[in-house]
Amino acid sequence: MSSVGPAPAGPTEGAAIAPPARRPHPAGPSSRRNRRGSRAERLAPFVLLAPAVLIIVALRLWPLLLGVNFSFTGDGDRNGMWVGLDNYLTLLDDPLFRTALGNVGLLVLLLPVAVAIPGLLATFVYLRVPGHRVYRGVYFFPAVLSPVIVGAIFNLLLAYDGPLNTVLGGVGLGPVDWLGDPDVAIFAVVGVHVWATFGMALVVFLAGFATLDPSLLDAAKVDGASLPQTIRHVIIPALSRTIQFVFVTTMIGMLTSMFGLLYVMTSGGPEGSTYLPEYYVWIQQGQMNQPALASAASTALFLIMLVVGLVQIGILRRAGKEE
Amino acid sequence: MKQRTLWSAALVMGLALAAGCGSAAGPGSPSGNSGDKLVVWDWKSGDAKAAGYVEKAKADFAKKHPGVEVEFVAQPFDQYYTLLGAAIQSGKGPDVILFNGGGQIRDRADALAPLDTYVAEDRQRLAGWDAFTKDGKTYAAPVTLQGHPLYYNKALYEQAGLNPDAPAKTWDDFVKNCGVITEKTGAKCFALGNKEGIGIQFFLSALGSATLTPQEYDDWIAGKRNWASSDVKRIFELWKQANDAGLNNDGANSTAMFNDAFAVFQSGKAANVIGLMSDVGHWKDFAEFLGADEVGVMDAPLVNPAATPSLPYDGGIGYGVAKWAKDPKVAADLVRSLTSTDALSAFYADGGAIASDTTIDLSEGGPAVKTIVSEVKTGKPALHVALSSKTVDLMGRLSQQLLSGSITVDEVVQQLAASDKTG
Known part of the structure; x- marks a missing residue:
């Protein structure tokens, strides 16, 4: 390394000497303009990024930090006081939070x-079962909504006296308190959530099918x-990336957008089971x-979502490398 | 090229500034302290049923202070106390604030100005002050009364061959009558909704005065609650027994009190319901379906011979004055206008609320209203209102477990006692 030392001195010296020699030339102003232009160009990315960064920092990260900070303070009489991990201990101690x-x-x-x-239903639509056009829209x-x-x-x-229980009663099955039985209610709500959201996943699957080589299916036939x-040997391997994508989005949907359903259907009950x-x-x-x-x-x-998100990103990245 | 960069830079700067403005201004920062303008926060004034009330109150206030402008800001109720909390934190906001009585106003009394000197003249005319009082100081003037009368469907009683004007005096007779009604008409005894855990609150308060001795009742309200007493346990045992005996409509744990349970009563599928006095689930709603003359109100049937049944009620909603109001006297005058007899008459007539004003003419209201109002004088605060919201929430879940049979009354009482002690 040290032997190379003197070598760079050459160009530096040259550069130091060169500008004074050029100065009298008419090219001078244009190079100044270039320099100003390059400064604007250097600043442009920051300016262009500013709104997004500002929005993320001011409306996402800053409140997030405030929230984390706030979680170490007390409520009521201890408002604003530092209480360490008290709130987290309360959470762990609360059977309701453990249920959650x-x-x-x-x-x-x-x-x-x-x-x-949605994967199975998309397969049927793709395989053109009778009425597949209708189902595509209906699903x-x-x-x-x-x-x-x-x-x-x-x-x-x-409802306990609702149509579903009437139908069940008609075929000789006892009524089920779908939203009032603590062992059943969470499955009822999740079932409704899946019903309400699987259409989006279905569309993603259909898009995935569009990239599937039909000759593979013909060969299998x-x-x-x-x-x-x-399904096992042709469709699933060919759609692995689509399936992983749907896994990620469905998980996020389940963890973050069930509030409306819970609020309307069970209010967290019965017995706090949902x-x-x-x-x-x-x-x-x-x-x-x-x-x-x-x-x-x-x-x-937030921490749960972070872990889930990171695991999913890891899976997606690994799947990407495989291909 | 350079031109374009400059333009986009300008555009981006503009956007960035706009974004900054959006976050800094925040929602709901009314400039209500400008001296000749009063800002009122509530969740009622946007309702068409309250239009007459607001108009009357404004007119009354305009007579006293012609130069002062009044602005009503109706907030969504489910966000109300969250928004109000933000206003209190920042120390500025509305001058006059609507509150629910009980815990909601007591928790926030620090942010309010005591009204005792301003409302002295209204003391006698209005009822329900206790719910807006903390440590001997009054923080709001009551607008409505809220309580839990036991309503019954007179037509079903008649159909079953019972005298609709002489309802049962004791719990045993009450249950016996219910048996007759179910046998003759197919209607259940109670319309009960406990999906949100509200059913138990109504049940506790409605049957409390018929089960606890007057001493136990007053101690409970004063905060000296003996959860281990046999009378307190008795209420929760009744709750369970009533369900086990099939007195309630099916699926009570999945029936919403608002308004599915009330719909069960209104449609004649149940003979009794513990309802409200004001706003919803009350005499006016029921009268629309059953006819005003068919809606009866009975005293809680006596469970314990040593008890004295009384109507459980509290101040429902009331207006208070913020500590930061520039001229508390003027703001208090607005509160007085909002509780004037004229305005409250309109509230009673249009909104179907039992107003706090005891001088309102009720001759049009039907028998249920008359019974309720006649019992206001001897009424006492409701038992569940005296509990902390944490304990009430726990009670809701435990009551659901009682109905499904996964917990015993002893365990329930123990858990509630523990919650009541800490919170």
Whole structure:
């Protein structure tokens, strides 16, 4: 390295000497203009990025930090006081919050079902079962309804004296208190959520099918593969990236946008069995007047989402490399 | 090239500045402290049913202070206390504020000006002051009264061959009558909605005065609650027994009190319901379906011979004056206009609320209203209103467990006692 030392001196010296020599030339002003132009160009990216960065910092990161900070302070008489991890200990001690976390686990377990349903239906539409054009439209229809409307509809359908129980009674099955039985209610709500949102996943799957090479299907048919075999060995491998994408979006949807349904259908009940963290946050903040505890719950929810998100990004990246 | 860069830079700067403005201004920062303008926050004035009330109150105030402008800002109720919390934190906001009585106003009394000197003249005319009082100081003037009468459907009683004008005096007779009604008409005894855990609140308060001794009742309201007492346990046992005996409509845990349970009563599928006095689920709503003469109100049937049944009620909503109001005297005058007899008459007639004013003419209201109003004088604060919102929330969930049979009354009482102690 040291032997190379003197070498750069050459050009530097040259550069130091060169400008004075050029100065009298008429090219001078133009080079100044170039320099000014390059400064504008150097600043342009920052200026262009500023709105996005400002919005993210001012409306996302700053409130996030405030919220995390707030979660270490107390409520009520201890408002504004530093209480360390008290709020988090309260959370862990609260059976309601533990139920909410348990329900998050349940959602993760139910995720494959929520992905398989649109996947299977999209397969049938793609394979042109009779009436597939109608189904394509019908399946998407619930996706345009707001959760409140969906919740209200299913409140009527699933009522104890509602149509579903009447039908069940007609075939000799006892009535089920769909939204009033703590062991059933969470499945009823998740089921409705899947019904209300699978249309979007279905469209994504259909888009994935559009990239599928039909000759693979023909080859499978020639080889005498049954439908399950075709799905298992042709469709699933070919659509692996689509499936992973749907997994990610469905998970996010389940964890962040069930509030409306919960609010309308069960209000977190019966017996608190359908609480999810975001509903818990809302109750503590809006109903119990405990904003600091709610901040702690939000921070916990944020950490859960962060872990889930990072795991999913990791999976997606690995899948990307495989291809 | 350079021109374009400059333009886009300018555009971007403009956008950035606009974005900055949007976040800095924030929602709801009324400039209500400008001296000759009063800003009122509530969740009522946007309602068409309250239009007459607001108009009368404004007219009354304009007579006293012609130069002062009044602006009503109707906030959505589900966000109301969140928005108000933000205003209180920043120390500026509306001059006159609508509150629910009880915990909601007591929790925020620090932000309000005591009104005792301004409203002295209204003391006798209005009822329900207790719900707006903390440590002996009054922070708002009551507009409506809220409570939990036991309503019954006179037509069903008649159909079952019972005398609709002589409802049962004791719990045992009440249950017996219900048996007859169910047998003869197919209607259930109680319309109950406990999806949100509200059913138990109404039940506790409606049957409390028929179960607790007067001493126990007053102690409860004063904060000396003995959860281990057999009379307190008795209320929760009744709650469970009533459901086990099939007195309630099916699926009470999945029926919303607002308004599915009331719909059960209105459609004649249940003979009794514990309802409200004001706003919704009350005599006026029921009268629209059943006819004003068919809606009866009975005293809580006696469970404990040592008890004295009374109407459970509190001040429902009331207007207070913010601490930061420039001229509290003028703001208090607006509160007085908002609780004037004229304005409250309009509220009673249009909105169907039992107004706090005891001098209002009720001759048009039907028998239920007359019974309720006649019982206001002997009434007492409702039991559940005295509990913290945390305990009430827990009670809701435990009551659902009682109905589904996954918990015992002893465990319920223990958990509630523990919650009541801490919170």
